[in-house]
Amino acid sequence: LLRFGDQSGRQVMTLAAADDWFEGEELALGLGARGNSAVLPWLYELLRCDDEATRAQAAQALRTVGAKGAVDALRGALADEDATVRAEAALSLLALGEDVASSRILDALTDSDSNTAIAAWRAVAMGPDPAAVPAARNLLARPLPAATEPRRGTVLRQRVWAAALLLRATE
Numbered sequence: 588l589l590r591f592g593d594q595s596g597r598q599v600m601t602l603a604a605a606d607d608w609f610e611g612e613e614l615a616l617g618l619g620a621r622g623n624s625a626v627l628p629w630l631y632e633l634l635r636c637d638d639e640a641t642r643a644q645a646a647q648a649l650r651t652v653g654a655k656g657a658v659d660a661l662r663g664a665l666a667d668e669d670a671t672v673r674a675e676a677a678l679s680l681l682a683l684g685e686d687v688a689s690s691r692i693l694d695a696l697t698d699s700d701s702n703t704a705i706a707a708w709r710a711v712a713m714g715p716d717p718a719a720v721p722a723a724r725n726l727l728a729r730p731l732p733a734a735t736e737p738r739r740g741t742v743l744r745q746r747v748w749a750a751a752l753l754l755r756a757t758e
Contacts, residue, residue, distance in 0.1 A: 624654045631660050639669035650679035658685055674698045678706050689718045696722055701741035708748035715755040723749035
């Protein structure tokens with residue numbers, strides 16, 4: 588941004604907002620790099636924009652950046668009207684080492700965004716979170732989608748983490 592003469596990043600943010608945040612999700616994803624705390628002000632702004640997909644991606648990008656300074660903004664996002672934004676905020680807080688109510692992570696297991704659900708399954712498996720064991724058993728008991736169904740891959744990834752959770756919970 589500096590190279591293009593945008594000292595504050597305002598030009599990029601203005602372009603994204605002018606198009607009703609059409610590419611805000613990609614902007615948030617692009618800003619999220621481990622340790623890149625210089626982008627926090629932009630991610631905070633994206634976390635407050637009108638588009639829920641952009642807000643969710645901003646919460647996820649804050650997790651990627653890994654800055655403890657994002658905790659307050661993420662706690663605020665726990666009250667977002669959109670379930671995926673709330674789930675991403677909870678997962679980000681957990682990744683930053685903050686206490687997050689187990690119910691918030693359990694809600695994320697069934698999020699409509701498959702990537703969020705996969706991240707939630709990974710989080711409860713790595714925990715491991717014993718409260719998620721019944722959900723893991725239920726998921727693994729359901730029939731697997733047919734090989735021709737496009738969502739089969741995401742269901743398989745959720746099941747891998749569910750199985751890992753069950754293995755770790757029985758150790």
